[in-house]
Amino acid sequence: MDLSYTPEQEATRKTVRAWLKQNLPKRDRNDETLEYGDAARTAKAKAWQRKLYQAGYVAMGWPKQYGGHDADVMTQTIVNEELVLARAPGLIGMMGVQMVGPTLMKWGNEEQKQRYLPKILTADEIWCQGYSEPGSGSDLASLKTRAELVGDEFIINGQKVWTSSAQFADWMFCLVRTDPAAPKHRGISYVLIDMKTPGITVRPLIQMTGDAGFNEVFFEDVRVPRKNLVGELNQGWQVANSTLAHERNMLGSTTRTQQMFNGVLRIAQTRQRYGRRAADDPVMRQRLADVQIRVEAMKLHSYRQLTDAVKGRPPGIGASVNKLVSTELNHDMASLAIELLGSYGPLARNAKHVNERGIWPWEFMFTLGMIIGGGTSQIQKNIISERGLGMPRQ
């Protein structure tokens, strides 16, 4: 493992930093969250992704033929680090860029790649993920949304739930049951659904953060062309798992975790607790040391993953480790920040005596969702123990 940067990599970092200084949109409270609600906010977020793409900083690792730059892993990492350090708004089309895009590159046919990939990059088409159903979350393969192949069309009936961004998404990558008689993992297909198709109803659900981050989606005789099938009929489980591995890596960002830690440390160094700087309080010092050790361990784990990626080694269970460790750590740090802020710490964004614009209670609730979304911590532990450590299946 080589922890130093080459002169070229340092130059890239400087270029990205300078570009961000010039181009970062003026921030408002909403940019700090990843949720999108009203049309103006969605338009602003799309414009930001487009600008970033035009500058060459979206999906840099994608092949040139699909709109990427064939950039190496280190360049992508440097750009991502700079984006997070500059506190740039997240990509509104993140599920396209980080989940369905890479999946289509592996499993899609050429027509699908040409049709969908360019619009993912420019945020002209936003995607949502139709996996979970009432009763099928951790046990995803038990999903019941039925797709019947009639001639050249699937006719889809059923319901999805917790579908993030469905209220403004243009497309959904969706798991449907195409063979109810087959064993549960073998009767599933992966289809792409235009969200404007008649028969689709989207109902927003309000999360405890107060944002409508996710939705219920109902399908009543929704007709989807057979050409929207990705991979083989009834082989969607393999395709779905490709997407899930990308999702876990997306949710486990080390840089965001480090940035959160810096925020917690800043509070500890500037706020008072029992008549002295909070950072000098022995109990708080111990709590800070605990999270800092975990942040450092996570950083070193990510370097190990980076080394694997640079050397072309398969990622193994690293994505699950990332997801498990970072989401729990982020939640613990939000909790610590609220405690450091004292009695007013838990006040929400619109409260009169709110601290730090209410971002920490928001983070506390949001990160709890992240522990669940993309496969809960318990499920990640099952994956790590069974596939990583070779322990017996439960």
Ligand SMILES: Cc1cc2nc3c(=O)[nH]c(=O)nc-3n(C[C@H](O)[C@H](O)[C@H](O)COP(=O)(O)OP(=O)(O)OC[C@H]3O[C@@H](n4cnc5c(N)ncnc54)[C@H](O)[C@@H]3O)c2cc1C
């Ligand atoms: C913020 C957020 C965004 C989301 N976005 C999307 C989205 O865009 N698209 C989408 O399809 N889904 C989305 N989800 C849904 C998410 O994938 C599911 O909530 C998750 O997989 C858990 O499923 P469940 O809620 O049905 O819980 P359940 O599966 O019912 O689990 C309940 C509890 O039992 C535990 N448990 C279950 N099985 C096991 C086991 N085998 N071993 C040990 N413990 C177990 C779980 O860990 C959990 O604590 C989102 C969820 C959240 C919170």
